[in-house]
């Protein structure tokens with residue numbers, strides 16, 4: 378990664394290996410959420426999810442169980458929410474991103490995010506993709522990196538003749554791929570995707586799914602989806618979150634985590650069984 | 659109903675064009691106002707004066723308005739200072755313009771004498787108009803900043819932008835058309851104001867100069883005050899002049915609005 382960073386509070390895998398001689402960690406992220414609050418509301422508890430390197434990890438579960446909350450914990454997006462409090466830790470390549478010395482802005486440069494609603498900026502396609510390069514003060518050949526990101530996002534052929542048109546002029550599916558291109562242009566280690574297809578039609582959805590399978594060769598991906606079939610098609614690992622309203626609370630937690638096949642074919646927990654049966658019938 | 663509303667509007671425009679264009683010639687832009695029994699003449703100094711006074715007002719109110727709007731839009735809902743500032747701006751936007759004139763008179767014409775200057779001047783007029791423009795610019799700019807979708811700002815934060823970077827690269831550019839519209843409306847309103855200028859810029863029959871240099875610290879002519887003065891005169895030529903000045907003022911405001919729209923349309927496409 379030849380992108381300039383403003384602070385050195387986060388180490389790259391290479392620098393860690395070089396310094397300590399330990400072998401590289403298999404999980405890019407180890408997340409252990411003991412308790413997570415929005416103000417006085419306890420939103421999530423007891424959730425440990427590893428994000429494996431060069432794999433797709435899916436979070437599934439009913440609406441409101443905290444999937445987005447957990448995902449947004451992984452790059453400190455929740456820090457933007459007033460009243461957000463968090464107990465536990467999130468290790469990115471072995472380093473706690475919630476440690477006091479760590480700048481959340483820096484975390485987000487390594488752990489990119491794609492949102493539920495496509496959200497390109499009101500600027501040209503080119504400028505959208507170059508945004509992260511600009512933030513990083515990247516001095517090299519931006520054209521090349523923009524083209525590379527757009528190619529990897531499977532959007533290049535559709536936009537190469539209109540790079541200076543507004544990103545908002547694209548269709549929904551194209552906008553979402555533009556957002557993916559924007560996120561990967563700075564070569565993050567991890568890509569977080571929060572229901573990236575929920576605003577898209579089935580054809581655009583298929584395209585993004587194919588794209589994710591290509592992208593996992595280079596990046597590690599965590600995806601939230603309410604679409605079980607989608608998790609089945611793309612995810613290597615799946616975590617099932619659930620919110621137990623029977624105990625009076627509305628606190629979500631991780632029920633079960635494992636190989637996607639295993640979760641779907643042979644769920645161990647009653648809640649998982651019930652949910653998967655319900656969704657497929 | 660629409661027709662009823664259109665009748666007065668069109669009759670005003672018709673009168674304005676009909677009576678105003680009679681006297682309109684190149685001379686009105688280059689010559690000084692006529693005295694009582696003089697024929698011809700113009701109001702070039704009033705056009706320059708209006709542009710100078712409104713320019714000074716914009717120079718004061720645009721930066722403060724935009725910076726204030728950024729502060730208000732970033733402050734959270736429990737911030738007391740932000741809440742009182744917003745309330746003050748709302749009150750101020752309904753402020754009688756004559757009181758803005760009285761205030762600027764007190765501060766700039768009389769008050770500034772304490773420091774050895776003061777008196778009727780283009781700057782005093784600009785201060786008076788800026789009091790009227792500031793709340794308009796502040797509130798429209800805040801609104802425009804609020805209209806920028808949250809998800810666009812989140813996208814920026816998600817890319818690892820700081821809040822300053824997000825404001826400068828995403829929020830402000832996206833809100834720019836709305837902000838410019840607010841500025842243009844405020845300028846258009848200020849350009850037509852007469853009352854605040856009566857106490858502050860006063861009027862002058864001469865160019866905005868002394869000893870061959872531009873002088874913003876002397877009484878300054880403006881289109882609005884010229885119209886006010888001349889329209890109540892008994893002399894035919896001066897009344898004709900005030901019609902022509904009214905037409906020029908309206909065209910000037912229209913022109914500024916068109917520029918504003920063109921600029922904001924350009925910035926959307928970029």
Ligand SMILES: Nc1ncnc2c1ncn2[C@@H]1O[C@H](COP(=O)(O)OP(=O)(O)O)[C@@H](O)[C@H]1O
Nearest residue numbers: 415420439440441442443444445446447458627
């Ligand atoms: N910004 C927030 N402020 C307060 N409560 C929130 C916020 N975001 C989410 N919540 C609450 O946290 C819980 C989990 O929400 P979320 O993570 O969005 O669920 P999911 O993505 O699984 O549908 C919900 O009860 C929701 O109301």
Ligand SMILES: [Mg+2]
Nearest residue numbers: 444445446601
């Ligand atoms: Mg969600």
